[in-house]
Amino acid sequence: MKQNKFSTLIVTVQNKPGVLYRISGLIRKRRFNIASLTVSATEDPDMSRFTIVVEGDKETVEKMAKQLYRIIEVIKVNEPEEDSIVARELGLIKVSTTKTGSKGEISLIADHFRAKVIQVTPEYMMLEITGNEEKIQGFYKNMKKYGVMEFVRTGRTALFK
Amino acid sequence: MKLTGAEILCESLLKEGVEVIFGYPGGAIMPVYDALTRYPKLRHILVRHEQGAIHAAEGYARSTGKPAVCLVTSGPGATNVVTGLADAILDSVPVVAISGQVHSHLIGGDAFQETDVVGITAMVTKHNYLIMKASEIAVSVKEAFHISGTGRPGPVVIDITKDAQFEKIEFNYPEKINLPGYNPTVKGNMHQIERAAEFINQSSKPYIFAGHGVLISHAEKELLELSEKAAIPVGTTLHGISCIKRDHPNYIGWLGMHGNLAPNKCVNKADVVIALGMRFDDRVTGRLNDYLPHATIIHVDIDPAELGKNVKVSVPIVGDVKEVLKSLLPLIKESKGRKEWFDMFKDYDKVEYEKVIRPEIYPRKGPLKMSEIVKKLSDITHGKSRIVADVGQHQMIACRYYEYKKHDSFVTSGGLGTMGFALPASIGVKVAKPNDEVWTIVGDGSFQMTMQEMATIAQENLDIKIMLLNNNFLGMVRQWQQLFFDKNYSSVSLKNPDFMKLSEGFGIPSEKVTERKDIEGAIKRARKHKGPYLIEFVVEKEQNIFPMIPQGASVDEIRIE
Known part of the structure; x- marks a missing residue:
């Protein structure tokens, strides 16, 4: 079995106070190792959606799904196969532009990755990129040589195809 | 007619059939205590410490099978029941703990006797509520009793602010509950039950582990039928004790760390294990790596999270033990008896009786x-x-x-x-x-x-x-x-x-x-x-309890001295 395998859980919950606390508490209590967790509203105002990326194999994910179902507000836990979903995350990156000629190079790479320039100052450029984890990681690697001042990413959110 | 939130709470408890409340008053729950004097049908038992209230409620719940109520004030009153909540969730005891909370406008400001009760109790309850409006009391009580008493029973906390207890509104007890995320599976999956029956019918050394779930689902009769029909020895967990009479020939003893010798020694010889309403606690299994090496495990539990949690299960059946056994029984072939298998238990029983039991219960001298x-x-x-x-x-x-x-x-x-x-x-x-x-x-x-x-x-x-x-x-x-x-x-x-x-x-x-x-x-x-x-x-100062499976040892490394 491959080390550091990650799986995605899509959890539909009733939009009530305290659900995030219960879910994060469960993850801590049962010692699941998560890579990311995003929460958002859905098309139904009474429901919210958690997208949780957890480290572990199928068995771990199944155990986590069963534990999640013990939370009263949890309506549905999906454990989708990677090819059955479209998953995206958002990255924001602040790259130093003090080196001569770097602005142009960064813009070229950004174009290639379809990243958007959102702020330009004499010291840095801020860029926005969406895509899957590999794409964002790839972009980040390309930016490293210019000097990454700050880099944040949201964690994945997903929809079924 | 308009009622106060406190009165609505009392009315709602009566609707749920509550007769007894174990509790202790204090500032943030005073409106409820004031109302209680107008509800003589709710017998209140005044304990001396809130921990006593929740344990008393646990004792009541376990003797009636219905959710029992404990009533406490905010802050220390509520924190004093946390141990009991943790106790109740691990032992699947239906308790509804109601606590007063400071006025809603004070919440979050470190008010006198304020604690974050829903936060503190979230990990030791099946569910919990913070109620800040009188209009939410009745529906929460109805939901709380349903959640606490159905499926795998457990504790539920309702934390009610003092202003919600004072607020006056019209009382309507809801007819229905709306919990789309809560729907325990009671009937077992028939395909899995058929598979279980096949394994049992083909087995030569089947073994029933009877847990608390047998008692909670009142499956004593069905357990006995299965055991007698297919000639299967029954060992119980600690909480399974008393689900089968001690003198029944198929009862072979108590499993686990200080259980009997035979049931522990023979566990690893079983070829099919039928685990009913139990959770393979470490005190029962000993070292997991050596546990049940030859057995096909059929595990019946109403809590899906228990299936596969500690041991790998071949036939997981989510459902109420009684319901599952009722579906299983007609598929079970009658056995002519399994003398050799039962004799194996009897041999160990003799050893335990001579080495441990007899000297323990019939000492001639000494303390x-x-x-x-x-x-x-x-x-x-x-x-x-x-x-x-x-x-x-x-x-x-x-x-x-x-x-x-x-x-x-x-x-x-x-x-x-x-x-x-x-x-x-x-x-x-x-x-x-x-x-x-x-x-x-x-x-x-x-x-x-x-x-x-x-x-x-x-x-x-x-x-x-x-x-x-x-x-x-x-x-x-x-x-x-x-x-x-x-x-x-x-x-x-x-x-x-x-x-x-x-x-x-x-x-x-x-x-x-x-x-x-x-x-x-x-x-x-x-x-x-x-x-x-x-x-x-x-009594004797340094009496030791044997047999004993030392912590971390395998079940068959059980010691008798």
Whole structure:
């Protein structure tokens, strides 16, 4: 079995106070190792959606799904196969532009990755990129040589195809 | 007519069939206490500490099978029930704990006696609520009772702000509940049940592990039918004790760390294990790597999260034990008996009887043994008393030497191992079953954790018999220090109060037994006395409980000395 395998859980919950606390508490209590967790509203105002990326194999994910179902507000836990979903995350990156000629190079790479320039100052450029984890990681690697001042990413959110 | 939130709470409890509340008043719950005087149908039992309230509620719930109520104030009142909530969630006990909370506009400001009750209790409850409007009280009570009492039972907390208790609105009790995320599976999957039947029918050494779920689902009859029809030995977990009569030939004993020799020794020889309403706790399994190497495991539990949690299961069946057994039974072939398999148990039984049991229950000389006292109680009460045991050596003795002949008659703290549980829990048991004989078996250490509840027993004049087994030690810890820490006794010796004077101070008659010849007479005097009675038995100081599976050892490495 491959080390550091990650799986995605899509959890539909009733939009009530305290659900995030219960879910994060469960993850801590049962010692699941998560890579990311995003929460958002859905098309139904009474429901919210958690997208949780957890480290572990199928068995771990199944155990986590069963534990999640013990939370009263949890309506549905999906454990989708990677090819059955479209998953995206958002990255924001602040790259130093003090080196001569770097602005142009960064813009070229950004174009290639379809990243958007959102702020330009004499010291840095801020860029926005969406895509899957590999794409964002790839972009980040390309930016490293210019000097990454700050880099944040949201964690994945997903929809079924 | 408009009612206050406090009155709505009382009305809602009545709608849920509540008759008794175990509680303790305080500032943030005063409107409810004020209302209670107008609801004489809600009997309130005033405990002496909130931990006592929740353990009493646990005892009540376990004796009635219905959610029991405890009522406390905010802050320390609520934090004092946390131990009981943790106890109830591990032992699947339906309790609805209602706490007062500070005024809603004060929440978050560190007000006097404010604690974040939903935050603190979230990890030890099945569900919890913070109520800040009177309009939310009725629906929360209805949901709380449903959640607490169905599926795998468990504790639910309702935290109600003081302003919500004062607020006046029209009272309407909801007809329906809307919990789209909560729908426990009761009937088992038929395909899995058929697979289970096939495995059972083909097995030569099947083995039933009967847990608390058998009692919770009232599946005693179905369990017996399965065991008798297919000739399957039945071992029970700690909480499964009393789901089958002690003298039934198919009952082969108690599983786990201080259980019987035969059931533990034979576990790993089984080819099919039928685990009913139990959770493969580490005290039952011993070292997991060596556990059940040859067995196909059929696991029935109403909580899907238990299936596959600790051991790999071949046939997982989510459902109520009784319902699943009802579907399974017609598919089971009648067996002509499995003499060889049963004989294997009998051989070990003989060893345990000669090496452990006989010397324990029939000692000729030396100090009193806890085992002989409990065995005597068992004989005198014909195994038909309700027994409430605390936590420690005396608890293991209560499991081993009381010969349970009445279904669901044993209450103890299993999962959490809460010292101080028994005395308050026995209050709940007696209030639930006033016509049944109730004995609480406590050690000198555990008794002193909640002995203030003697005052509650005296005030309510509850006919509870207290068997205090005093060895002037924290006996179980001492035993472990002897066996695993080179007899380095660290903080286990107790200089105890004079229990006779203490009992007298509470107004409860008592006597002290130091001689073997007085055991029987004392128990008989206690039974004859109408009302509470305490007997202190001064017992052997360094008695050890055997058999024992040392922690981390395999089940078949069980020791008898």
